[in-house]
Amino acid sequence: MYKKQTDKGMESKGSLKSVMVEIISYLYVLLFVYAAVSKILDFENFQVQLGQSPLLSAFAVGVAWLVPGIELLIAIALIIPKFRSIGLLAALSLMTMFTAYIFIMLHFSSFVPCSCGGILEKMSWNVHLAFNVVFVILAVVAIVLDYKKTGRAIFFPVRSIPITLIASTVIVIFLFLSSEDIMQHENPFIRRYPQHPVTFRKSIDLKFNSYYFAGSSDDKIYLGNFTDPLHLLEVDTILQHRKQIKMNLNGYNKHYKMVKMVVKGDWFYLMDGSAPFILKGSIKDWKITKEFKDCPYFSIAQPLDHDLIAFRANRGRKAIHILGVFNSNSIPKVTYNHKLLQQQIDGVFDTDGILLSDEKQKKMVYLYYYRNEFIVADKKANLLSRGKTIDTISKAQIKIAFLKDRGERKMSAPPLIVNESAVMCQNLLFVQSKIPGRFEPEKLWKQAEIIDVYDINRKAYLMSFAIYKNRDKKLQYFYVTPTHLYALISNELFAYDLKQIIKKEMKDR
Structure with missing residues (x-):
């Protein structure tokens, strides 16, 4: 009698274990089938979300196909009793990967993207993490109960469980580190759009659309005017x-054609490379105190230091572009570096671009218009590095016509513009790109201008964000300070606050 009662008790316990294993298994089946079907039905959006993932951006295409397939295979294994042990271990592995993914993203990633979609889209990332942890625990319980009931396991559960947890976590860490390195230095043209790196603050009407950004100093920004070159508009940072x-030229009688005004810190500069002349003064009284004697002809120029000017000129029989520096206190005053700009077609149009500088970095940066490259040089015009923008246009796609009777060269077809404009702020290079990346909807490019952010010291791509158009009017110029981004759109000036995700990347040196 006692033996029969014992057997019944054991059968009852075994039955309870079976029921618990089945309940947990079918919970996983429900979760994985729902998740896989949701991904498949909205596959394009799922792939885009993976492309924005800080951990999986570089592997978005492969992972997008692999994950729902694995989820369905695990669900099938859990339904078939013969393969349930393997299915439970696979479910534990996959859920551990999901959990490690969210934990790393929340604690070690540079930004947190949007949610995963489906019913889980309504969860915050922290709630999603807790949800995953619960399912990891359920999988562990089911594996142990299944082994005690059937004796089936790939390894003894005491060994298989920690091995699975550790191996799955290591795989996710490896993917994270590999993806970060690829995205920053070998980007497969996938942009990262963190949530709200800049937020709109205010806009004002300037009445005219002929303004450009001359520079900034402390809590002021300065706008030059093409139609009235000797006037500046001073605006405080919050508009x-x-x-x-x-x-007032104050006796510096100059015949100017294309005067540009630049404000760098406590100094302002009036420059005209067609004259040529460079005048300098203090913003305290806005009086010119110095003229840079014997400056060369130049097409564009940027101050690098108080008495040091980076410039681009045209030299030689073919008048190709060349970069150099002008130092008013040295002999010789002009230093050229013929190796900085690299000719692909004609040395003029193919090397056309934007010259930038930062007074704190004391570096010049030259960004090509028609190819995915920028050059970083020091204040003596020595090459420091060459960096790549994330698009794939490595050779200028332009056509040049030579008019022999006039001795001129012209574009014979509209060029493919890669980088339309750019701004330097400390170590960060902000580039207005014209080339859509992978997984980017056409609607976004119709509504906004895209700004890519690079760290010139690390030669690394960091992130991208959109500046939305105002009534379909085009962005003309933008400017960045350590706290704000400003945009000129038609006759309006817009101010945006920079969020911590950008600020933390800025370094003075």
């Missing part, structure tokens, strides 16, 4: 107050 500033 509350503005003031007109009139330049």
